[in-house]
Amino acid sequence: MDTRSRLELANDNAAAFWLAQGRAHGWESVRTPRFTAVRCDGDAEVHRVVVTRPYGEPGALKEELLAVLRKWRTERLCLEDPYGRLDMRPHGCEAALGQAVMVREPGQGPAGGPTAGRRRPEPAGVLTAGEAVDPEGLAEVERVVVEGFPMPARLPPAAGAMLPPGLLRTPGYRAWLARVDGRAVGACVSYDDGTAVGVYSVATLPEHRSRGVGRAVVEAALAAHPDRTATLVATLLGEPLYRRLGFTEHGVSRWWRYPATPSSMTV
Structure with a gap:
């Protein structure tokens, strides 16, 4: 137990x-x-x-x-x-x-309440989200994370410097991209350790923020692990989104x- x-x-x-x-x-x-x-x-x-x-x-x-x-x-x-x-x-x-260190229990859907259904600006194009399964996709994840945070010491992004292709062969490690009209604009990575799945490096390019991109890419990662407890550490800006997705705080x-x-x- x-x-x-x-x-x-x-x-x-x-x-x-x-x-x-x-x-x-x-x-x-x-x-x-x-x-x-x-x-x-x-x-x-x-x-x-x-x-x-x-x-x-x-x-x-x-x-x-x-x-x-x-x-x-x-x-x-x-x-x-x-x-x-x-x-x-x-x-x-x-x-x-x-x-905040936040956790979502298996099967927990988006939280209710006055902010759960609030309207946000629509993406300027067709928004999709899914897994990056090859080195080219992982390089796009790396670029979005480096530019989205941003990480000055890693600019301009160099493919594989932070996220080497070998990660795609690492059990439990997965990478996720959100695209608008086919262009990568949001990203995160996840790690399933056999008990819980952690979500890390959630990033959105500045010009696409507050348009549902971050939510889409996190939801894609969560949907791939419906039976796992999900964990993450939230920035102040990201915390409201994670609460709406059903995460609750368990520490700071x-x-x-x-x-x-x-x-x-x-x-």
Whole structure:
């Protein structure tokens, strides 16, 4: 019987997602009972750490984390702390705004309420969404994610630099595109770890925002896994959409970045 909380389920999916990315790139990783770390190597890469379990004394966990980061000579870092008790400021880090860790139960449809049926501007063309199943499609996903966030360190996008074609052969890993009149304008990726499916890197090109593109691409990913619990971490802008899709908050994650210059990061 799975005794994990929904927050732990989401944390474990995020850790597994980054481990899958690491394997596709050939990156080093560390797994402990309380966190997972992936040494994302490359000029535009940021080492990733996901705290996966509650911890008692924050100082003890911090020393354990710092030992790994010192060994790796970490110069850029994104650390996700869903329990919010670490203070990484003494080590040159800066915390972003807290982000909701959200979960949708299997079979849960869009939520009701006054915002569920509100009208939005129609896409300027025919909107479709589906899976990217070949290297060309994955390159389009990468381009939309890089340009949609945007990720300055990855501009102009280089196909395969962030999402290598090997990810398409990774069990559980899938990529999704939304198109308007055949042009890729929205994207996300998903990872099924055998218990839950996590949705990541939801992005829409600026000129197509607030027209249902993000909803379409997320719904496509969710529809492919109707029997799975779904998890994600929501930005403030994305949270209302996810609530309308039936997600509920199970925690707030504090993301620490190093060095303390969020505008220069690629995450």
